[in-house]
Amino acid sequence: MSNSIERNPASYRDPSGFIFEKDGVLYRQVNNYFKEDFDLFIQSGLYDKLVNQQLLIPHQTIHDCISGDENAYLTILPEKINFISYAWEWSFDMLKDAALLTLRLAKESIQFGLSLKDATPHNIQWHKGKLIFIDSLSFEKYNEKNPWIAYRQFCENFLSPLLIMHHSKLTLNQLQLAWPDGIPLEVAAKLLPAKTKYSFHTFLHIHLHAKVSNKAAGKRQKDLQFSRRKFLNLLQSLEMVIRRLKSPSTATQWADYYKEATNRNGYIEEKKKIIQHWLSLNPSLKSAADLGSNEGYFSLCLSEHKIETLSADIDPNCINQLYLKIKQEKINNIQPIIFDFSNPSPAIGVDNKERERFTDRLNTELVISLALLHHLAIGKNIPFEKLASYFSKIAPLLIIEFISKEDEKVQILLKQKRDIFSNYTQTLFEKEFSTFFKIIDKQEIELSGRTLYFMKRNEE
Structure with missing residues (x-):
């Protein structure tokens, strides 16, 4: 990689590509590893639809290998984000809307034969007055044999903190600073009141999910098959429970x-x-x-x-x-x-x-x-x-x-x-x-x- 290229310190987990900076400009490299999925994402029409609906950050495609990396397929130049913020700096309804945006993207992806493989608040930022998804490498070819790979990630990053704040009636966004990759399901299950075990959706996505996740980890993939209908039902269930959650509105010394x-x-x-x-x-x-x-x-x-x-x-x-x-x-x-x-x-x-x-x-x-x-x-x-x-x-x-x-x-x-x-x-x-x-x-x-x-x- 060229010495003038500075790779973003947060962009190292995904083999699909990475963010880097050159001459003060941020680029995203798409690796050869992700070539087929990225081409499908663009050619299917999903990219255009999400950009036109202002749900996804638009980008310019640069075919030159700016980074000098032999693994590069192409480079994209995303529209600039003025200020990067994190979930622990967001209010309840900001996090709630980010969760609903993530579910909407997951549902839209299915219609185009793709699946959203990442469900983290780090892929959502504030841009031109609204929340927008910023990772164009989060969409892969849908495989009906596989469950939603981002399900647990979504529950730990979005559903867990929202449920905890809803039921405690406290703004506890700093919990996400303690667990920046999501509040573990086991922790969320213990922090939630016992009555949530009798709420079908909360029991399913938190309490039962926490119990079966570790047991399921050792199962072969074929034992975890998920039909398209099951996938959409899962997304609908998550959306239903999140829409019902209300912001804690404790009065403070700054009110009015x-x-x-x-x-x-x-x-x-x-x-x-x-x-x-x-x-x-x-x-x-x-x-x-x-x-x-x-x-x-x-x-x-x-x-x-x-x-x-x-x-x-x-x-x-x-x-x-x-x-x-x-x-x-x-x-x-x-x-x-x-x-x-x-x-x-x-x-x-x-x-x-x-x-x-x-x-x-x-x-x-x-x-x-x-x-x-x-x-x-x-x-x-x-x-x-x-x-x-x-x-x-x-x-x-x-x-x-x-x-x-x-x-x-x-x-x-x-x-x-x-x-x-x-x-x-x-x-x-x-x-x-x-x-x-x-x-x-x-x-x-x-x-x-x-x-x-x-x-x-x-x-x-």
């Missing part, structure tokens, strides 16, 4: 934040006016991250300026509501994710390179951080210097809000812990952030005692 804030003497309107003015002075902005976005009010403002926006918040219910709004209103330039500023998603997998940490995946021109600083500096005891340093690493431009210690919201935080924050002052805030940024403008939000800053990262 903006409704409450709107009652504060025009505070939200004034803040929006200032931010929109700064955005108008920077018309070339194409991307932004709204960290601590809550229900996404200001993410929607960025969206109105045609800015691709990552809307990130620690509250899974807020992110889920934003996702449903984006889906309903067909907003195509906001991507919602669950994000804890004090504990961002780490790098995991083989050599800690298979799944990148949040910071390395984020590539944006502007970060906005509104009504968040006091939660980090006081609620999480993170010094201004550390916060400023981190912000400077992720974007060249920053819009940030400073809320004084006398503010009622800060006082609520201080009632919950001893006040050891003598350094929480606006003067020190400006001093520490000026080490990393130049303050371009600052505006006090009328009648609120709060201040907005527009900053630009210092050039080294």
